[in-house]
Amino acid sequence: MRHRHKGRKLNRTTSHRKALLRNMVTALLDLEQIETTDAKAKELRSITERMITLGKRGEDDLSARRQALRVIRSKKIVAKLFNELGPRYADRPGGYTRIVKVENRRGDGAHLSIIAMVKEPVTFKDMKHKRAMLEEEAKLREASERKVEEEPVETPEDVEAVEVEEAAAEEAAVEEATADKGEAVADEPEAPADEKPEKKED
Amino acid sequence: MAVPKRKSSKTRGRKRRTHEKAARPSLSVCPSCGEAKLPHRMCPHCGTYNGREIVAEEKKENE
Ligand SMILES: [Zn+2]
Numbered sequence: 132m133r134h135r136h137k138g139r140k141l142n143r144t145t146s147h148r149k150a151l152l153r154n155m156v157t158a159l160l161d162l163e164q165i166e167t168t169d170a171k172a173k174e175l176r177s178i179t180e181r182m183i184t185l186g187k188r189g190e191d192d193l194s195a196r197r198q199a200l201r202v203i204r205s206k207k208i209v210a211k212l213f214n215e216l217g218p219r220y221a222d223r224p225g226g227y228t229r230i231v232k233v234e235n236r237r238g239d240g241a242h243l244s245i246i247a248m249v250k251e252p253v254t255f256k257d258m259k260h261k262r263a264m265l266e267e268e269a270k271l272r273e274a275s276e277r278k279v280e281e282e283p284v285e286t287p288e289d290v291e292a293v294e295v296e297e298a299a300a301e302e303a304a305v306e307e308a309t310a311d312k313g314e315a316v317a318d319e320p321e322a323p324a325d326e327k328p329e330k331k332e333d
Numbered sequence: 334m335a336v337p338k339r340k341s342s343k344t345r346g347r348k349r350r351t352h353e354k355a356a357r358p359s360l361s362v363c364p365s366c367g368e369a370k371l372p373h374r375m376c377p378h379c380g381t382y383n384g385r386e387i388v389a390e391e392k393k394e395n396e
């Protein structure tokens with residue numbers, strides 16, 4: 132059973148493996164792209180992602196900097212991690228590296244990969260999980276706000292205002308239907324708007 | 334102990350070995366340059382994967 136057996140041994144002793152991966156994460160953060168075996172790339176991915184997460188804690192976070200220095204072998208690269216990589220990946224919710232398989236190595240036929248830091252801008256798809264989380268939060272917040280709103284008594288002016296709002300919301304809804312996925316993010320804040328007025332008319 | 338009664342002939346041995354073949358590599362066609370490449374791998378001819386440049390063209394030719 133491989134219960135609680137995480138990671139690959141890479142045919143090395145613990146100290147050898149640790150030293151190897153420290154060298155590799157330092158090289159990857161420096162060069163942004165390295166070619167290695169599939170297995171090493173997959174181990175390296177997890178360590179590198181952890182380092183970037185430390186880098187996102189900001190230049191002034193001494194604790195994070197010291198944790199990074201325990202792994203990365205160069206102060207220069209740690210400085211790069213906090214000054215350059217942290218801000219670069221501020222909006223990306225994980226997934227800072229990409230592994231692409233390449234042709235097997237001539238000689239021993241080892242499976243090789245290129246592991247590289249992701250340089251493309253964050254897309255709608257990258258945000259999938261974070262978006263779901265934020266939507267859930269928004270729903271809960273709205274539900275609690277609605278309870279408060281139901282209390283006050285409506286005046287005639289309020290009703291008129293609501294009707295105008297509703298018309299605007301309908302227009303927005305039509306736009307939303309034709310909009311592509313990328314624009315849907317921007318439209319989301321409007322979605323609660325067409326729900327609230329209906330509730331008020333009750 | 335069980336022992337062969339006859340030497341197996343050249344023909345018999347060769348017939349048996351007709352099924353020992355090297356596997357044909359499964360190849361796919363690179364969408365960006367049209368060359369044959371291994372599936373799920375960067376194209377060794379143009380250095381792209383999923384429409385993305387991974388390895389610069391000049392660097393590849395030096396190899
Ligand atoms: Zn190609």
